[in-house]
Amino acid sequence: MDREWGRSIGVADVAAHAGYSAYHFVRAFKAAYGETPGQYLSRRRIERAEELLRTADLAVTExxxxxxxxxxxxxxxxxxxxxxxxPTAYRDRHLGQGVALIPGCYALLWAGGFPRRAEGGDRNSEEAG
Known part of the structure; x- marks a missing residue:
């Protein structure tokens, strides 16, 4: 979950990867970490969002x-x-503390890139033909 926090992750998928049934995995995870897998994943995603709000010039929706x-x-x-x-209040509170924001295009590339075009959807090939 720490490695794949940015994509849709189901409890059943994580449980299967760990070799447990979904119900047993949730019980064991909560006993070990004090929160459910869903709570853990939400917390990690918000922590990552906090970092992006402080450092990247991206819209909240992005x-x-x-x-x-x-x-x-x-x-x-x-x-x-x-x-x-x-999120907007969080960003406003942390801006202006001597840190330049990373341009959004670089942040998007680092975070996994821009959405891929469909096959044959290259603008240059359309203009040439």
């Missing part, structure tokens, strides 16, 4: 998708519940 949330509303509510402030 950060929402990069850290693995499918809904901006869920992302903002979870962020506020964990940090006590909205």
């Amino acid at each position: 950060i929402c998708g990069l850290v693995g949330f499918g809904s901006l509303g869920t992302f903002c509510a979870t962020f506020k519940r964990q940090t006590g402030m909205t």
